Amino acid sequence: MSQNLVLMLLGGALLRISAFSTTYVNYVKPGFRPFLIAAGLVIFAIGLVGLVRRSAEHHHGPRVAWLLCLPVFAVFLIAPPALGSFAAARSAAPPPPQVLDAYAPLKDAGPTEMTMSEFIGRVFGDSNQTLKGKTVELTGFVTPAKKKGQWFVTRMQLACCAADAYALKVIVRGSPQPTSDSWVRVTGTWVPTEVDDDATGIVYAELDASEVERVDPPSEPYE
The missing domain is CATH 1.20.58 (Methane Monooxygenase Hydroxylase; Chain G, domain 1)
Structure with missing residues (x-):
């Protein structure tokens, strides 16, 4: 029974x-x-x-x-709860984005709201560098970084379920770190970084923040 x-x-x-x-x-x-x-x-x-x-x-x-x-x-x-900074810190690296020339140009005035995957794709896979000089908005949760003065805005991406999730992380510069796992909307501009083909380890996209705003967790926490 x-x-x-x-x-x-x-x-x-x-x-x-x-x-x-x-x-x-x-x-x-x-x-x-x-x-x-x-x-x-x-x-x-x-x-x-x-x-x-x-x-x-x-x-x-x-x-x-x-x-x-x-x-x-x-x-x-x-x-x-949904996966947060603890899982993100132990997540495997996401697959590298494909190099594309099909990204549409961004608007000149005002920030462009963008998913983490699109931002990272444009950083590493856009040969035309359409992000250069443009202001974007990224929404995610806060994950601490090992380097002083930096932290990550993070979003987990699923292929199927939480068991196969991996973290999409962007380094945030120029703003104090909010509380870990809090959800924020970060407005800023892309910081170009030189990527050495012989470099080892993970290279992260970077954002120079002009504004960081606390927001409520979204109804769909994953991308």
């Missing part, structure tokens, strides 16, 4: 984070929502059918089996 109850609770937890809230975007891409709802319904139904059958047979398992319910209760009570 306890195994069937666990299935019902697991299905209910899956429905709770996918059908009745947007918590599921902390773990998977938004496009997976229909599949999560369907899986939650199936798991809940299997547990319910098994529970009815067990009740009809008056069969009872060992009491210790109820401990199987504890992890599922934890999902209900303490849903894990």
Whole structure:
């Protein structure tokens, strides 16, 4: 009976984070929502059918089996948050962007809001250097850097789910570091860096900040 109850609770937890809230975007891409709802319904139904059958047979398992319910209760009570600076600091390096000449020119007046992936792509993959002299806005969470006077604005990118996430990080110069894991909107200009073909390690894009504004976490934390 306890195994069937666990299935019902697991299905209910899956429905709770996918059908009745947007918590599921902390773990998977938004496009997976229909599949999560369907899986939650199936798991809940299997547990319910098994529970009815067990009740009809008056069969009872060992009491210790109820401990199987504890992890599922934890999902209900303490849903894990989206990945933050701890995961970003230990993330593998993102794949290098392809060199393209197809990036559209940026507007001359006012800042251009841009995703982290586009900014990094333009920095390392745009031979026309369309970022040069332009003001952009990047939104992400704060990750500390080892070098004094620098920190990262960061966004995690998913291929499928949180298990395969990697960090898109841009060094921020010219502004004190806000609290780690706080979400910010950074306005600034690209700082060109010379990349040595023989250099080892990761080379990060850099932004000279003119303004850093605290913002609420977005409804979809990943790119």
